[in-house]
Amino acid sequence: xxxxxxxxxxxxxxxxxxxxxxxxxxxxxxxxxxxxxxxxxxxxxxxxxxxxxxxxxxxxxxxxxxxxxxxxxxxxxxxxxxxxxxxxxxxxxxxxxxxxxxxxxxxxxxxxxxxxxxxxxxxxxxxxxxxxxxxxxxxxxxxxxxxxxxxxxxxxxxxxxxxxxxx
Amino acid sequence: xxxxxxxxxxxxxxxxxxxxxxxxxxxxxxxxxxxxxxxxxxxxxxxxxxxxxxxxxxxxxxxxxxxxxxxxxxxxxxxxxxxxxxxxxxxxxxxxxxxxxxxxxxxxxxxxxxxxxxxxxxxxxxxxxxxxxxxxxxxxxxxxxxxxxxxxxxxxxxxxxxxxxxxxxxxxxxxxxxxxxxxxxxxxxxxxxxxxxxxxxxxxxxxxxxxxxxxxxxxxxxxxxxxxxxxxxxxxxxxxxxxxxxxxxxxxxxxxxxxxxxxxxxxxxxxxxxxxxxxxxxxxxxxxxxxxxxxxxxxxxxxxxxxxxxxxxxxxxxxxxxxxxxxxxxxxxxxxxxxxxxxxxxxxxxxxxxxxxxxxxxxxxxxxxxxx
Numbered sequence: 001x002x003x004x005x006x007x008x009x010x011x012x013x014x015x016x017x018x019x020x021x022x023x024x025x026x027x028x029x030x031x032x033x034x035x036x037x038x039x040x041x042x043x044x045x046x047x048x049x050x051x052x053x054x055x056x057x058x059x060x061x062x063x064x065x066x067x068x069x070x071x072x073x074x075x076x077x078x079x080x081x082x083x084x085x086x087x088x089x090x091x092x093x094x095x096x097x098x099x100x101x102x103x104x105x106x107x108x109x110x111x112x113x114x115x116x117x118x119x120x121x122x123x124x125x126x127x128x129x130x131x132x133x134x135x136x137x138x139x140x141x142x143x144x145x146x147x148x149x150x151x152x153x154x155x156x157x158x159x160x161x162x163x164x165x166x167x
Numbered sequence: 168x169x170x171x172x173x174x175x176x177x178x179x180x181x182x183x184x185x186x187x188x189x190x191x192x193x194x195x196x197x198x199x200x201x202x203x204x205x206x207x208x209x210x211x212x213x214x215x216x217x218x219x220x221x222x223x224x225x226x227x228x229x230x231x232x233x234x235x236x237x238x239x240x241x242x243x244x245x246x247x248x249x250x251x252x253x254x255x256x257x258x259x260x261x262x263x264x265x266x267x268x269x270x271x272x273x274x275x276x277x278x279x280x281x282x283x284x285x286x287x288x289x290x291x292x293x294x295x296x297x298x299x300x301x302x303x304x305x306x307x308x309x310x311x312x313x314x315x316x317x318x319x320x321x322x323x324x325x326x327x328x329x330x331x332x333x334x335x336x337x338x339x340x341x342x343x344x345x346x347x348x349x350x351x352x353x354x355x356x357x358x359x360x361x362x363x364x365x366x367x368x369x370x371x372x373x374x375x376x377x378x379x380x381x382x383x384x385x386x387x388x389x390x391x392x393x394x395x396x397x398x399x400x401x402x403x404x405x406x407x408x409x410x411x412x413x414x415x416x417x418x419x420x421x422x423x424x425x426x427x428x429x430x431x432x433x434x435x436x437x438x439x440x441x442x443x444x445x446x447x448x449x450x451x452x453x454x455x456x457x458x459x460x461x462x463x464x465x466x467x468x469x470x471x472x473x474x475x476x477x478x479x480x481x482x483x484x485x486x487x488x489x490x491x492x493x494x495x496x497x498x499x500x501x502x503x504x505x506x507x508x509x510x511x512x513x514x515x516x517x518x519x520x521x522x523x524x525x526x527x528x529x530x531x532x533x534x535x536x537x538x539x
Contacts, residue, residue: 041349042400046340046393065521068341068393070348071319072188072266076518102268135397137404 006129006152011165012141018044019051021143024158025129026052029111031082034125036117039133044141048131049086049113053077056084056111069115074101076110083110089119098123129155176200179256179504180207182244182280183497186233186273187265187293188319192493193240195248195255196303198501204303208247209487209494210240233272241280244493252284259500262290262510263517270516278512289500290510294522296495298324298332301455303498304484308451312444312479314437314470317458317489318344318359323388323440324522329502334523335440336388343429343460346392350425353400354418364422365463371416371423376402378428380435388440390432399425426465434469441477453480457489 012018029035029052037045050066056079057064069075069088077084085106089098098104098120106112107125117124129147136142142165145155178199185192194209245251260277263270274290281288297315301307309331313324322337341349344361351360356367378398381391399421406417413421441454454474461467461483474481488494 041353042397050340067319067338068345070345071342074266076267100268101266135400137408139401 003149004152005149006145006147006155006159008155008159009142009144009165010159010162012044012143014140015044015047017162018047018141018143021158021162022048022051023055024161025155026055028154028158029129031109031111032107034107034112034114034128036120036124036128036130037113037115037133038117038130039143040135043133043135044143045115045131045133046088048133048143049115052113053079053084053086056082074103076106085110085112086115087112088115090116092116092119095119095121095123176505179501180250180254181257181259181289181497181500181504182241182252182255183291183493183495183500184237184241184258184260184273184277185293185296185491185493185496186237186269187261187263188269188491190491191233191236191240191269192491192496193237193244194493194497195244195250196494196497196501198498203306204498204501206303206494207250208244209492210243210247211492212236212240233269234276237273237276240493241276252280252286255284255286257287257289257500257504258284259289259291259496259503260514261293261296261496262514263292263520265293265518267516267518270518274514274516278514282512287504288510288512288514289503289508290514291496291499291503292520292522293491293496294320294520295330295332295503296499297457297489298326298522299329299499299502300457300484300488300495301453301482302502303495304488305453305455305482307453307455307482310444310447310449311453311455311482312440314433314440314454314456314461315458316343316433316456316460318342318348318460320458321390321392323436325444329499329506330508332522334521335443336390336436338390338392339382340391340393341396343392343433344458346396346425346429347460347463349396350399350422353396353403354413354421356418356422359459361460361463364426365465367419367422368426368465369419369423371419371421373420373423373427375420376424378402378424380428380431383432383435386439388436388443390436392429392432395425395428395432426463430463430466430469433466434473437470438473438477441474441479445477445479451480452478453482455482455484457484459486459490461489462486 060080074087129151132144180197183194192211195207198204258281310327321342323335325333348360351363356363381394471481
């Protein structure tokens with residue numbers, strides 16, 4: 001196993017591509033994993049999160065509403081034994097509020113998808129997988145993945161299956 | 168144990184507690200059968216009041232903060248109503264859906280109050296509170312059609328009883344209030360986005376940008392607003408790429424075009440929901456629209472028109488009873504109490520609690536398709 005860290009940029013020509021990547025990444029993630037989804041409005045963060053949650057629920061025969069967490073701050077799901085937290089921190093103004101939400105505890109026990117992770121400040125877990133989304137002028141999207149050597153090893157096959165772009 | 172438990176057909180005075188979202192609130196509502204319900208007090212603790220109460224320091228531990236805020240709200244609600252706990256007939260509390268910390272502390276405080284005063288406890292669904300508000304404000308008879316349209320919600324409900332709701336459709340992704348807020352963010356307008364976008368739209372040309380009307384081509388009452396946000400983003404970027412920035416007129420035109428698209432979708436889906444509702448030949452047809460987004464004048468006027476076209480009375484409760492408040496929880500508690508609902512110390516907080524558990528989940532777009 002290589003100790004190289006993960007750094008890859010994947011083009012996402014369509015919503016289906018985003019959903020497919022979300023399903024692949026989601027299948028490899030489990031309790032205690034944190035995915036930090038960054039990028040401006042309309043970059044594809046929520047679409048990715050929804051597709052990941054939908055796939056994990058579907059694996060247990062579950063079909064549920066997956067509403068946007070923008071107003072509720074957090075939506076949680078139970079995919080069999082796996083608890084999934086989907087958070088949107090945009091409305092928070094202070095990292096202390098993250099503690100109030102119970103998110104720090106959830107980082108340990110649940111699979112957490114966090115939008116607007118800059119609000120975490122120093123509370124962002126160092127072992128998190130970072131996904132930085134962008135909408136391109138031609139209407140397509142892309143995502144830059146970065147993470148530690150552990151993520152590099154877990155996502156090696158997935159990353160290989162998708163085309164690459166220059167960051 | 169001196170307190171006599173009242174029969175359901177007597178005058179009821181209920182204290183309601185709400186702490187499932189951003190706001191903490193307490194209210195007292197009284198209702199005599201045959202008379203209009205009376206809101207004796209309705210206290211909503213906003214951030215300013217909170218800072219004042221805690222001398223500028225907001226406690227950081229969630230449950231304790233919520234519980235302390237609730238205690239203050241309850242005290243004020245009882246004081247403004249001129250009542251003590253002994254004058255009440257029941258305690259109603261939001262038991263979900265919402266943020267777990269808030270809901271938990273609400274339920275805990277309500278249990279404490281109920282146990283200490285030997286009062287019956289009634290757990291209320293936050294959405295049922297919204298959905299039953301038109302009966303509190305306008306005395307609507309069942310069944311009526313409800314459009315709940317706010318920052319976090321967007322659904323059509325057929326309200327057939329205090330605990331009998333059928334969801335005819337709803338948003339499969341973002342709620343309209345969220346779309347307004349994000350539009351404001353994309354255009355550099357202040358929050359909350361609803362009033363800011365409406366103000367700009369007033370002087371704009373709604374026909375300049377052809378934004379999509381998502382899901383209008385599909386049957387049914389489901390809606391989608393995420394794509395509208397993306398289309399607005401593209402339109403904005405198109406203008407910026409062409410001219411290097413947005414003029415006041417560009418911004419107004421973008422707002423007007425966005426608002427028109429949102430309105431067209433809500434109006435057409437309302438028409439379909441109304442057709443389903445009117446198909447059941449209700450005795451006193453009524454269409455109630457509640458939620459912060461219902462404050463948008465252009466949208467409200469358009470919904471009023473479609474309601475009139477279909478021969479329905481149009482009702483829009485006052486905004487302060489459409490945003491989160493505890494009067495609606497006290498009222499829903501009265502309705503549930505009259506219907507025989509009673510909870511005890513086993514009442515659980517439910518972060519997720521769909522009103523209509525029989526309708527299928529709202530499926531989002533983006534199902535895995537064949538990769539080209």
